[in-house]
Amino acid sequence: MKEDQPSQKLYEKDIMANPKTGAHGYLTTHFANRSREQQSQGWSELWESGQTDFWDRGKPSPALIDFIESATLPRRDGRRLRVLVPGCGKGYDVAMLALHGFDVCGLEVSERGAEVAREFTTSQLSNPSELNFGSKYTHSMTGCVQIIAGDFFKRDWEKLCFEGDTTGFDIIYDYTFLCALLPVMRKDWAHRMSELLAPDGILVCLEFPLYKDLNDIGPPWGLSGVHWNILARGEDGIISEPGEQGEPLNGKFKRTSYFKPPRSYESGRGTDMVSVWMLKK
Numbered sequence: 001m002k003e004d005q006p007s008q009k010l011y012e013k014d015i016m017a018n019p020k021t022g023a024h025g026y027l028t029t030h031f032a033n034r035s036r037e038q039q040s041q042g043w044s045e046l047w048e049s050g051q052t053d054f055w056d057r058g059k060p061s062p063a064l065i066d067f068i069e070s071a072t073l074p075r076r077d078g079r080r081l082r083v084l085v086p087g088c089g090k091g092y093d094v095a096m097l098a099l100h101g102f103d104v105c106g107l108e109v110s111e112r113g114a115e116v117a118r119e120f121t122t123s124q125l126s127n128p129s130e131l132n133f134g135s136k137y138t139h140s141m142t143g144c145v146q147i148i149a150g151d152f153f154k155r156d157w158e159k160l161c162f163e164g165d166t167t168g169f170d171i172i173y174d175y176t177f178l179c180a181l182l183p184v185m186r187k188d189w190a191h192r193m194s195e196l197l198a199p200d201g202i203l204v205c206l207e208f209p210l211y212k213d214l215n216d217i218g219p220p221w222g223l224s225g226v227h228w229n230i231l232a233r234g235e236d237g238i239i240s241e242p243g244e245q246g247e248p249l250n251g252k253f254k255r256t257s258y259f260k261p262p263r264s265y266e267s268g269r270g271t272d273m274v275s276v277w278m279l280k281k
């Protein structure tokens with residue numbers, strides 16, 4: 001699995017399509033005129049017809065690997081840390097996290113997507129690719145993987161995760177999930193994150209795409225300044241300019257770390273950022 005797979009090129013091509021000239025990419029055309037209620041169906045159709053090349057990067061996130069191999073993470077006595085990956089796609093990051101010793105729940109709105117993720121994560125756990133590991137990897141016990149078909153914005157799937165333990169996830173990881181959602185869904189994304197995260201858990205976001213104009217049509221929707229707007233300021237995230245990352249801070253989250261990852265996907269064009277968030281006490 002190489003960095004520059006055909007799949008990645010397709011996604012790049014799609015991103016670069018110019019909505020101002022009417023040259024929409026395939027994804028933007030596929031989702032054009034779909035209401036909020038029709039979004040999940042739109043994703044399921046892509047999975048059913050095998051059109052997942054638009055976002056499939058072919059490997060787990062180098063930025064996330066480096067982060068979990070070096071960060072000081074919350075501790076739990078007597079059990080492994082529990083991670084949620086919403087909109088997990090084929091499950092590259094789910095498998096990688098389990099191989100690093102986390103118990104991981106991958107959530108996919110598409111039944112077919114969940115099936116693909118189950119097959120892929122099972123094969124990785126029995127025969128891991130070296131792409132799962134960074135330079136600081138030290139072997140730990142492999143964690144469990146659960147792939148659940150469910151809608152992030154509904155609560156019915158939560159009882160299926162970790163036998164319904166309601167203490168919240170220790171880590172939630174978002175990459176290309178927020179940018180896949182209609183801008184009107186951003187406020188609810190932030191609200192759901194606040195419901196799902198454990199009181200001392202961390203929300204880790206690999207912010208992408210930060211180079212895309214906020215006014216251009218998605219998915220993927222440009223996100224420059226959006227995380228700050230919804231998580232720190234508590235606003236609706238529908239912004240046309242990135243703005244200052246300042247007050248008012250009426251959101252439920254505080255940002256504890258923000259950095260440019262030394263390694264990330266080529267498609268981030270050197271602009272990807274990692275932000276780490278905790279719930280305010």
Ligand SMILES: C[S@@+](CC[C@H](N)C(=O)[O-])C[C@H]1O[C@@H](n2cnc3c(N)ncnc32)[C@H](O)[C@@H]1O
Binds near residue numbers: 039040055057107151
């Ligand atoms: C752009 S893809 C990214 C997938 C994955 N994060 C990756 O990097 O390969 C967005 C994914 O989110 C899923 N998705 C969209 N809406 C969702 C929802 N409401 N709940 C759960 N998954 C959703 C889609 O089916 C799709 O697989």
